[in-house]
Amino acid sequence: MGRAVDAQTMLPVVDEISQSVLRNSDALIGLVRLKTKNDYTYMHSVAVCALMVALARQLGLAESIVQEAGLAGLLHDIGKMVVPNDILNKPGSLTDDEFRIIKSHPMSGHRILMQGQGVSEGALDVVLHHHEKWDGSGYPHGLASEQISRLARMGAVCDVYDALTSNRPYKEGWCPNKAIRQMAGWKGHFDPVIFQAFVKSVGIYPVGTLVRLESGRLGVVMQQGRNSLLQPQVKIFFSTKSMTHIAPEVLDLAASHARDKIVDWENPDKWKFKNLDQMWVHG
Numbered sequence: 001m002g003r004a005v006d007a008q009t010m011l012p013v014v015d016e017i018s019q020s021v022l023r024n025s026d027a028l029i030g031l032v033r034l035k036t037k038n039d040y041t042y043m044h045s046v047a048v049c050a051l052m053v054a055l056a057r058q059l060g061l062a063e064s065i066v067q068e069a070g071l072a073g074l075l076h077d078i079g080k081m082v083v084p085n086d087i088l089n090k091p092g093s094l095t096d097d098e099f100r101i102i103k104s105h106p107m108s109g110h111r112i113l114m115q116g117q118g119v120s121e122g123a124l125d126v127v128l129h130h131h132e133k134w135d136g137s138g139y140p141h142g143l144a145s146e147q148i149s150r151l152a153r154m155g156a157v158c159d160v161y162d163a164l165t166s167n168r169p170y171k172e173g174w175c176p177n178k179a180i181r182q183m184a185g186w187k188g189h190f191d192p193v194i195f196q197a198f199v200k201s202v203g204i205y206p207v208g209t210l211v212r213l214e215s216g217r218l219g220v221v222m223q224q225g226r227n228s229l230l231q232p233q234v235k236i237f238f239s240t241k242s243m244t245h246i247a248p249e250v251l252d253l254a255a256s257h258a259r260d261k262i263v264d265w266e267n268p269d270k271w272k273f274k275n276l277d278q279m280w281v282h283g
Contacts (some may be wrong), residue, residue, distance in 0.1 A: 005078070005116035007071060007123070014049060014070040021053045026223045029054060030207035030280065035166055041088065042082060044162055049073035051158035051202070055194070058201040059154075065122075065234070069151055072126035075119065076155055079127065081108025084277075103139055106131055113256045122151045130155035135188030136229045145191075154190040157183070157198045160190075176206035177265040204229040208280050210266040210273075216241045218266060225254045230262065235279055 020028045032047035052073035056066040080088060085104055087098050094102065110128040113119045129143060129152035136144030138156075149157075164179040174182070180199060184191065203224045205211055211234060212218055219234035229252040239246050251258055269277055 005075075005113055005119070006028055006118075007075070007113075007116065007118035009069060010074055011067070011136075014053075014067055017049050017074075018053045018066060018070050021050055021057070025050075025054045025057075026207045027200070028201055031219065032162070035165050040166055040168060041077065044166065045074050045077055047162045047166075048155070048158045051162060051198075051236055052154060055154050055198050056157060058197045065151075068120050068122045069154060070251075071120070072151055072155060073115065073124040073158060075109070075123060076126050076130050076159060077105065077109065078112055079105035079107065081112070082108045089169045112155060118141045124147065125149045126151050128154040130154075130159050132156065132188050134191050137188065138263060148191075150194070153194050154198075157190050157195055161198070161202070172269075175209060175267060176202070177204070177209050180204065180206070200229065203232060205232055205262060205265060208230075208277065210268045210271070210276065211262045212240070212264055212266050213260045214263050215260045217246070217260070219251065219275065220273070222250060225252075227254060231258075232262075234262075237279065238273075263271070 017028070028050050032043065032050050035043035035047070049070045050073070053066055056069040061069070064258060083101055087094070087101055090098065110124060113124055113127060115119040126149075129141070129148055130142065132138035132143045132148045132152060133156070134145055134148070134153070136142050142148060160183060161179055164174050164182070165176050166173045180202070183195065184199075203221070205221045207223065209221045211221060213234070213236070216239060217236045218238040219236040221232045222235050223233040225231035225233070233250060233252045235248055235250050235282050237245060237248045251260065253261060258272050
């Protein structure tokens, strides 16, 4: 709207998201995946805010840094407001010139925020450097390893994860488990210590993941396990042996009486279940 940004007006939003993560991080991080193609740019910022808060807590950072991380997540893509929508939402491949414009958004965002007030140095750095990579191949400055601030290294992981798991005009989002596996294979992209902490914060099988159990039943991950990332709470609803729906049952795989375990994740598109998200959103 042509006005400078006052970050202080955003802090109540960050605090509300932070408290939601504290109450139930699984639920909030799962819910922010349910953005539509049309509200992606806005909801992506909300999602990265929530992911940054959860990651900061996983790393054991002070609450003041948790708040700063959340604010950084909320603002990290503000530079995209100067990128034309037809480029942001282009369904096909970008031209070299269009990609150059996209790559300008960190510096544009930093410039926009420098005209305002109340944005910490840490949050400003995330806006400018969340596309830097651990091996120095990122942009805009080609920083590497410890040259990149801890908050910016956190922002890089959270930004990529949410982008991969979101539906966009030009692609369907990946299953969370697939996104984690792919990111783990990108050597040199992320700080390995921060990435491992991120995996712990969202889970190897994040909330909403469709999984196959050893018994042949299918279920949706409802909540992370108390002691093991491999033993979440799962809502069972389908038998692959009889190929029929069964009475829904929430199974805590960490419980001593649970005689079952996850074999692998399943691609929801393969099974074409209707309203799969409703199963874990509404319990």
